[in-house]
Amino acid sequence: MQTAATTGRFISFEGIDGSGKSTQARMLAETLRSEGHEVVLTREPGGSPGAEDIRKLVLEGDPDRWSAHSEILLFTAARRDHLERTILPALAEGKVVICDRFADSTRMYQGLSRGDLRALVDELHRLMIGREPDLTILIDMDPAKGLSRALGRGGSEERFEEFGEALQVKMRAGFLALADEYADRFTTINGARSIDAVAQDVRAIALAHLTGVKAS
Incomplete structure (x- = not known):
């Protein structure tokens, strides 16, 4: 389907639960704002009143x-x-949209983890969404460590963490396969380092994307 023309840039973060992607999305938003960019930080599921209800x-x-x-x-x-x-x-206003998860998570968690439904996910995406991020940053993390982090957060939103480590292993492999499938927009970062070290790489990749200058 056709969507409105946009002038901003759309960056998504993906990864298994506990990979640190939410922290990195927030840190990138703060960094870009400090450097003069107009940024909208959002998340999925959610990001609008109706979507938050569905969340x-x-x-x-x-x-x-x-x-x-x-x-x-x-x-x-x-x-x-x-x-x-x-x-x-936000994109029409020239802003940078940073989203914690987008369609790639649905391709994994619903399209792969609970049955061979990837084709259905992609067809609904084509019909109803019709938009991919301009840049997707995948924070790669050991599944056992990610699950331990995710469960350690507590709270009520543990819908997918409760499926266990087997799901985490499957999702990690799936995300890495997606990174190969959509190599034109995916960049994979090793998340098994300090938060600041990962954030430094994220900033370099995002700025290279925004300026068109290849990161060193």
């Missing part, structure tokens, strides 16, 4: 509450609202 439905409660097909429809609905109300307006 509560899918991330809280019994892990078996929704079938994989139902989750795909819910995530697609949330993403469409997020796109219409947050992402596209």
Whole structure:
């Protein structure tokens, strides 16, 4: 489907649970703002009022509450609202949109982890979203360490962490395969380092993308 023309740049962060992507997305937003960029920091599922309502439905409660097909429809609905109300307006204003997860997470968590539904995810994405990030930064992390971090956060939004380490292993392999499939927009960073070391690499990659100058 066709979407409105945009002048800003759209950067997404992906990775398994506990990889540190949310922290890195926030730090990049702060860095770019300090350097004069107008930045919208957002997340999925969520990022708009309607999408945040759907977030509560899918991330809280019994892990078996929704079938994989139902989750795909819910995530697609949330993403469409997020796109219409947050992402596209910000891009049209020339802002940098930084999103903690986007369609690649649905390709993995619903399209791969709970059945062979990747084709369905991609078809719904084509019909209802029609937009990929300009740059996707994948924070790669050992699955066991990521799961330990994720469960250590506590709180009520542990919908997918509760599927266990086997899912984390499968998701890591899936994300790395996606990085190969969409090599034109993916950059993979080793997340098994200090937060500041990862952030330094993230900043270099993002600035190279925004300026068109290849990072050294």
